[in-house]
Amino acid sequence: MNVVLLGSPGAGKGTQAEMLAHRSGFTHVATGDIFRRNVRDGTELGKLAQTYMDRGDLVPDEVTIRMLIQSLESEDGPGGVIFDGFPRNLVQARALDEALAARGEHVEQVILVEVSDEEAVRRLSARWLCSNCGAIYHQVASPPRRQGICDNCGSELYQRADDRPEVVRTRLEGQKPPADMIEHYRGAGKLHVVNGEQSLEQVHEALDEALGIPYAH
Ligand code: AMP
Numbered sequence: 182m183n184v185v186l187l188g189s190p191g192a193g194k195g196t197q198a199e200m201l202a203h204r205s206g207f208t209h210v211a212t213g214d215i216f217r218r219n220v221r222d223g224t225e226l227g228k229l230a231q232t233y234m235d236r237g238d239l240v241p242d243e244v245t246i247r248m249l250i251q252s253l254e255s256e257d258g259p260g261g262v263i264f265d266g267f268p269r270n271l272v273q274a275r276a277l278d279e280a281l282a283a284r285g286e287h288v289e290q291v292i293l294v295e296v297s298d299e300e301a302v303r304r305l306s307a308r309w310l311c312s313n314c315g316a317i318y319h320q321v322a323s324p325p326r327r328q329g330i331c332d333n334c335g336s337e338l339y340q341r342a343d344d345r346p347e348v349v350r351t352r353l354e355g356q357k358p359p360a361d362m363i364e365h366y367r368g369a370g371k372l373h374v375v376n377g378e379q380s381l382e383q384v385h386e387a388l389d390e391a392l393g394i395p396y397a398h
Contacts, residue, residue, distance in 0.1 A: 182207075182260075182261040182289045182290065182392070183261055183262050183263075183264070183281060183286055183287065183288050183289055184201070184207065184261065184262070184263045184264065184288070184289065184290050184291070184292065184392060185263075185264045185267075185268070185277070185288050185290075185291040185292070185366070186198055186263060186264065186265050186266075186291075186292050186294065187291060187292065187293045187294070187358040187362075187363070187366075188293060188294035188295065188296065188358065188377060189296060189298070189301050189353060189356065189357045189358070190301060190305060190349070190352045190353060190356055191296060191300070191301030191302070191304045191305040191308075191349075191353075192294040192295065192296045192301065192377045193294055193296070193304070193377050193381070193384060194265045194266065194294060195211060195213075195214075195265055195266075195315075195317055196317050196381060197294065197381075197384060197385060197388055198211065198263045198265035199315070199316075199317070200381070200385050201263050201385075201388065202263065204385075205260065205389075205392075205394050206260030207260050207261055207262060207263040208256050208260065208261070208262045208263070209262075209263050209265060210249070210252060210253070210256060210262050210263065210264050210265065210267070211265040211266050211267075212245060212248065212249060212265075212266045212267040213265075213266045214266075214315060215248060215252055216230040216234060216240065216248075217234075217341075220234070226244070226248065229244065230244070234342075234343055235342060235343065235348070236348065236351060237343055237348040237349070237350075237351030237352040237355065237356075238351065238355060239269055239270075239355065239356065242270070242272050242273055242276075245267070245269075245273065246272075246273060246276040249267050249273075249276075249277070249280070250276075250280050253280055253281075253284075261289075264277070264288075268362060269356060269358070269362075270359055270361075270362055271359065271361045271362045271365055273362075274362050274365050274366070275365075288366070288371060289371065290371055290373065290391065290392055291366040291371045291372050291373065292372075292373050292374075292375055292388055292391055292392075293358060293363065293372060293373070293374045293375065294375050294377040294384065295374060295375070295376060295377050295378075296377040296378050297378070298353055300377075300378055301349075301353060302346070302349055302350075302353070304319060304322075305344045305349045306344065306346060306349065307319050307320035307321055307322075308320075308340065308341065308344055309325070309329075309338040309339065309340055310338060310339060310340075310341060311331035311333065311334065311336050311337075311338055312336050312337050312338070312339050313331065313334050313336035313337075314331060314333050314334045314336065316331050316332070316333050316334075318331075318338060323381070325338065373391035375387040375388060375391065
């Protein structure tokens with residue numbers, strides 16, 4: 182099953198996608214993570230993407246779609262793929278449909294995780310990530326046991342440069358799921374809307390229910 186997770190920056194897509202990957206065996210494909218890896222490794226793609234990421238803008242579709250297709254070619258997990266952060270617009274949504282069709286597959290379910298701008302800002306400004314395994318923490322709501330250290334793997338935590346308040350505002354203005362993309366999925370009868378302002382577990386439960394997965398506590 183191929184699942185798309187949509188939502189504003191800060192909606193909790195990454196956290197929920199990780200939970201789905203761990204609990205239900207999905208392969209987690211996050212374009213933001215792939216870009217960040219390329220930035221860290223100093224690749225040409227990373228250098229190009231960084232200029233956009235630093236400003237809070239989207240990386241051009243052509244570049245992003247090519248990268249996504251490449252990463253799909255190396256994924257064939259038995260449990261399906263969860264797309265987190267892709268597609269961001271209708272052009273990307275259509276490109277994903279085509280790329281999956283070429284493999285005899287399609288997007289089965291789409292989940293839109295909704296949060297208010299105030300909540301998104303509150304979350305992003307207090308977000309810490311693990312430099313090694315990508316685990317996500319919130320300074321107040323879900324802090325690590327030892328400050329600055331990942332509970333899972335003991336590596337150092339860091340704050341994303343694009344979680345700075347001024348960049349967060351640009352991201353929230355420019356990166357909300359656009360109406361035409363939402364309609365693309367709603368019209369196909371694939372869209373589920375989930376309230377993202379509940380606890381992590383409640384959101385996860387709602388996701389499992391939408392996907393028809395028996396909820397695992
Ligand atoms: P994210 O981790 O999903 O918040 O993405 C971090 C940054 O990577 C975004 O602000 C964009 O600059 C870039 N990015 C991630 N996914 C996409 C995408 N599907 N299309 C264009 N840019 C993207």
